[in-house]
Every structure is written in structure tokens, then in C-alpha cells.
Amino acid sequence: SSLRVVYAFAREMHPKTTDVFIQYGTAGFRTKAILLEHVVYRMGLLAVIRSRVKNGRTIGMMITASHNLEPDNGVKLVDPDGEMLEEEWEAHATKLANVSDNDLEATTMEIIQEVKADMTLKASVFIGMDTRYTSPRLAAAAANGVIALKGTPKEFGIVTTPMLHFFVKCRNDNSYGTPTEEGYYEKIIGAYKNMRKSLPTKGDYSPCLYVDGANGVGGKKLKNVKKNFDEEELELHLFNLGGSGEKLNLGCGADHVKVTQTPAKGIPSTPYQRIASLDGDGDRLVYYYTDDKDKMHLLDGDRIATLLASYITELLQRCETTEVQLGIVQTAYANGASTKYITDTLKIPVQCVKTGVKHLHSAAHKYDIGVYFEANGHGTVLYSSKAKNVISRIAREGDPEPREAAKLLSQFIEMTNETVGDAISDLLLVETVLCARGISALQWMQLYTDLPCRQLKVTVADRNAIQTTDAERQCTSPEGLQQRINELVAKYPSGRAFARPSGTEDIVRVYAEAESQLEADTLAAEVCQAVF
Numbered sequence: 395s396s397l398r399v400v401y402a403f404a405r406e407m408h409p410k411t412t413d414v415f416i417q418y419g420t421a422g423f424r425t426k427a428i429l430l431e432h433v434v435y436r437m438g439l440l441a442v443i444r445s446r447v448k449n450g451r452t453i454g455m456m457i458t459a460s461h462n463l464e465p466d467n468g469v470k471l472v473d474p475d476g477e478m479l480e481e482e483w484e485a486h487a488t489k490l491a492n493v494s495d496n497d498l499e500a501t502t503m504e505i506i507q508e509v510k511a512d513m514t515l516k517a518s519v520f521i522g523m524d525t526r527y528t529s530p531r532l533a534a535a536a537a538n539g540v541i542a543l544k545g546t547p548k549e550f551g552i553v554t555t556p557m558l559h560f561f562v563k564c565r566n567d568n569s570y571g572t573p574t575e576e577g578y579y580e581k582i583i584g585a586y587k588n589m590r591k592s593l594p595t596k597g598d599y600s601p602c603l604y605v606d607g608a609n610g611v612g613g614k615k616l617k618n619v620k621k622n623f624d625e626e627e628l629e630l631h632l633f634n635l636g637g638s639g640e641k642l643n644l645g646c647g648a649d650h651v652k653v654t655q656t657p658a659k660g661i662p663s664t665p666y667q668r669i670a671s672l673d674g675d676g677d678r679l680v681y682y683y684t685d686d687k688d689k690m691h692l693l694d695g696d697r698i699a700t701l702l703a704s705y706i707t708e709l710l711q712r713c714e715t716t717e718v719q720l721g722i723v724q725t726a727y728a729n730g731a732s733t734k735y736i737t738d739t740l741k742i743p744v745q746c747v748k749t750g751v752k753h754l755h756s757a758a759h760k761y762d763i764g765v766y767f768e769a770n771g772h773g774t775v776l777y778s779s780k781a782k783n784v785i786s787r788i789a790r791e792g793d794p795e796p797r798e799a800a801k802l803l804s805q806f807i808e809m810t811n812e813t814v815g816d817a818i819s820d821l822l823l824v825e826t827v828l829c830a831r832g833i834s835a836l837q838w839m840q841l842y843t844d845l846p847c848r849q850l851k852v853t854v855a856d857r858n859a860i861q862t863t864d865a866e867r868q869c870t871s872p873e874g875l876q877q878r879i880n881e882l883v884a885k886y887p888s889g890r891a892f893a894r895p896s897g898t899e900d901i902v903r904v905y906a907e908a909e910s911q912l913e914a915d916t917l918a919a920e921v922c923q924a925v926f
């Protein structure tokens with residue numbers, strides 16, 4: 395059969411060269427790039443099967459290892475609505491990635507039968523990649539996989555992860571936008587420019603923004619974004635754009651800034667200057683500034699979530715509607731001070747879920763408007779069709795005041811990439827709110843005071859010996875560990891700590907917060923001891 399030819403081809407072109415087991419984790423497959431070629435080829439096969447199960451709707455494949463260093467790479471699949479691959483399919487992906495070349499054909503047939511794919515249907519797969527030098531080769535392997543099962547690949551070349559998600563969504567639902575890079579800019583930048591027409595620069599807001607591009611794709615794309623603005627609208631100064639000798643994510647980028655709590659290299663130090671830091675594939679964003687004593691102050695995902703949620707709440711109030719309810723979704727990593735601020739000051743419902751975008755995304759769908767962010771800077775806002783309908787009705791038919799607010803909110807919705815966290819879209823949303831409020835980074839920081847915190851990692855024999863419950867905030871195994879953590883935490887006022895197995899590395903992560911940095915550091919170290 396023609397399939398047989400396909401598998402012979404696979405063995406020759408993209409042979410499995412390693413016996414190391416690989417798992418489709420929270421962010422797809424991610425490991426050393428040299429171990430990935432057969433995996434990506436096989437994901438091309440799976441993407442075609444997935445597309446057929448979805449009646450020929452387009453599936454996405456993104457080649458990236460996000461904030462990891464250059465030698466790593468990865469692949470993840472994107473479902474037709476631009477969302478992460480459905481969790482049940484992760485097992486199919488893992489199975490297909492690990493079978494021997496000899497068993498590839500039989501396993502593919504098994505999966506086709508199990509998911510009842512009609513292999514006579516058309517299939518369409520969109521492929522994107524980050525700037526890693528190993529990405530083009532992997533993207534080609536992906537396309538070969540798609541072609542092998544007679545699907546149609548479309549390669550977008552170097553794009554951010556959220557752009558690829560956006561293209562997939564638009565291709566399957568053309569009311570969302572045009573599935574091209576130009577279509578993406580048109581929608582998001584268009585909305586920003588429109589909004590700024592009714593929100594002139596005021597108060598202590600300055601449109602001057604420094605950007606740390608992590609030497610990855612996000613910063614490069616911001617060059618295109620920048621062209622569209624005059625300096626009154628947004629004055630972007632771009633750094634770490636991946637020039638020669640500048641290494642991806644090394645000493646810079648959102649993950650570096652968040653985890654090490656130190657500034658990115660390569661950026662001129664200007665006290666109190668707002669700096670936006672992206673990650674390597676442009677789906678995370680944190681802000682920071684350094685003060686006149688060169689101390690860094692981080693404005694992380696929690697900070698962005700509270701800023702966006704409070705502004706949307708204000709606009710909803712001005713719309714004079716009570717039909718639309720807003721909620722915030724966080725993870726265990728959210729700073730305790732942010733959760734308290736949301737509950738006590740903003741008075742917005744807040745929920746904690748397990749780490750990983752798919753968990754936050756689905757929880758956020760349950761609200762009319764759901765704002766979700768991980769502390770690491772990955773997040774977005776989801777608006778239900780009910781919310782969109784109510785808002786556009788008020789924008790058309792409301793009294794003058796509510797109508798104005800509803801128009802602003804409609805633009806805010808346009809500016810949001812609802813498929814997944816998007817550093818470029820989030821950056822424009824944040825700038826809009828800071829401008830609307832007329833506040834500086836310092837004033838944004840003063841809205842509440844973070845508890846000092848520390849993240850550490852521990853290497854253990856078997857990380858899965860640690861099991862958790864209550865959105866990863868409590869350990870259920872090994873026995874006695876949670877009690878030990880409780881005892882340690884009890885020593886520190888406002889102390890909080892947890893340990894969880896990483897979903898992306900073979901380690902256990904420990905988080906602690908307390909009233910002083912020294913206490914947070916000590917508590918984190920003590921919990922590491924308890925885990926080890």
C-alpha cells in the first residue's frame with residue numbers, strides 16, 4: 395500500500411536514533427534538538443490524523459523550546475480553535491513518538507482505528523518555528539510527516555508561538571481574523587491605535603518602553619510592530635534581538651528575569667524606565683524596572699493579570715451592565731499578596747489551578763470574562779460570546795457614556811489574542827491600561843506589595859514519588875512530607891511553600907514566600923532539604 399512506502403521513507407529520512415523515552419508534557423515534547431527529528435516527523439503524521447478527526451479543520455505544529463537554551467528544541471500541536479492539543483491525545487503522541495521504526499506503521503494504524511479517523515478526508519496542518527538554528531530542519535521533518543499521510547502542510551517560517559495559534563484559529567473561524575502575519579498585525583495593532591485615539595497620553599504615563607527580546611523571535615517581530623507607531627502612540631526601544639554572538643535566552647528573557655530576579659543583560663540602565671521582557675518564542679511577558687539604587691523591581695504575570703482585570707472591571711461598570719461576570723485564574727506560584735489584593739481590594743473572584751496553560755485556559759473559559767496568568771508571565775483574557783454580544787450591543791445602542799466604555803472594551807477585546815498567552819498582544823494591553831490610568835511603572839508597583847519569594851529546584855531519584863493535590867499546593871506523597879512542610883512554614887509569618895514535580899524537567903520544584911527575602915530563601919532551602 396502507499397502507507398508502506400511512507401514508513402519505508404520514514405526509516406530512511408527520519409530514523410529513530412535514540413532509545414530515550416520521551417513524553418508529551420505540559421509544553422509538548424521538549425529535549426535536545428538532536429533527539430527530536432523522528433519525533434517531529436511522527437507528530438506530522440499525528441497532526442494529519444487529528445485534522446481528519448476534526449473533519450479536515452486545520453491543526454497547528456509549533457517547533458520551539460520556548461525559554462530553554464539554544465541546544466534544546468521541541469514540538470507542540472495546536473487544536474483547531476487555536477488551543478493546546480486535547481489532553482487525551484497526549485497519550486497517542488507519546489506512544490507514536492516512542493515506538494521503533496519497525497512498529498511505526500502498526501502503531502499508526504492502531505491510532506487511526508482507535509480515534510476513528512476517516513483517512514479519505516482532506517487534512518491541513520500549519521507549521522511554525524522559532525529562531526533556533528535546528529528549527530528549519532525540524533520544520534521540514536514535520537512537513538514530511540504531513541505529506542506522508544497525504545495532508546497539506548503550510549509553512550509559516552519563523553513566527554511566535556501565539557502567532558501560529560492565531561493563524562490556526564483564523565483559518566478555522568474567519569470571523570476571528572486573517573490567518574497571516576499581516577492579518578495578525580492588522581487586528582492587534584489596529585485595535586491599539588484605535589484605542590489610543592480616545593486615550594491620549596496623560597498623568598505619569600510615558601509611551602517610552604524598553605524591550606528585552608530574549609534574542610528570540612518575539613523581539614524580531616516587534617520591529618514590524620514598531621513601524622506602525624509614532625512616538626506618541628508607543629516609543630519602543632528594542633534590545634536583545636539576536637544579533638551575532640547574542641545567544642537565545644542566555645542571561646535575558648522573561649524566564650531569566652523572573653526566576654533569577656535579576657535584570658536582563660544588554661539593556662542600558664535607566665532608573666525607573668519600564669522594561670518589558672519577552673521569552674524566546676514570544677508567549678510570555680514580564681515587566682520590570684531598576685530603581686536609583688540599581689535594585690530590580692519585577693512586575694510579573696500576577697501584576698499583569700490584576701492590571702488588566704481591574705481595567706476591564708472599570709469598563710464593565712461604566713457600561714452599566716451586571717450581565718457580564720469576570721474572574722481571575724492563577725496557579726500556586728501566584729504571589730500571596732496578589733491573591734489578597736484581588737480578593738480584598740479588587741473584589742474579583744479568583745481561582746487556583748494546576749500549573750500549565752491548558753489548565754488555566756479551560757478554567758478561564760468558565761467565566762463570562764476570564765483573565766488568566768501564570769506568575770511567569772504566560773496569560774491572556776478570554777471573552778465568552780455572551781460577553782462579546784452584550785458589549786457590542788451596548789456599543790451600538792447604549793446611552794452615550796456606556797456606549798463609549800463599550801467601544802473601548804470592544805477594542806480591548808480585538809487587541810487580545812484569545813488563543814494563548816501572547817507577549818506582543820499582552821504588551822499592548824498593558825501599555826493601554828497604564829496609559830488609560832496615567833501611571834508609571836513605579837505607581838503600578840505601588841498598587842500592592844509582593845511577598846518576597848524564592849524558587850529552587852531539587853534533583854531526586856524519582857520525581858514522580860512526589861504527588862500533589864489542591865492545585866499542587868499540598869503533597870499527598872511521600873508520606874509525612876506535607877506535615878514536614880507545614881512545620882517549616884509555621885515558623886515564618888505569612889509563610890507559604892510547596893513542592894511539585896516539574897512537568898518539563900526531571901526535577902522537583904520548590905516555591906516559598908515569606909515576609910523577608912532572607913526568610914523566603916531559608917524556607918525554600920529547608921523545604922528542599924525535606925524533599926531530598
Ligand code: 16G
Pocket residue numbers: 420421749750751752768770772895896897898899903
Ligand atoms: C510549560 C508550560 C507553562 C508552565 C511550565 C511549568 C505551556 C504552554 N507551558 O512551559 O505554562 O508554567 O511548563 O514548567 O503550558 P514546570 O512543570 O517545569 O515547572
Ligand code: ZN
Pocket residue numbers: 460461555673674675676677678
Ligand atoms: Zn514560551
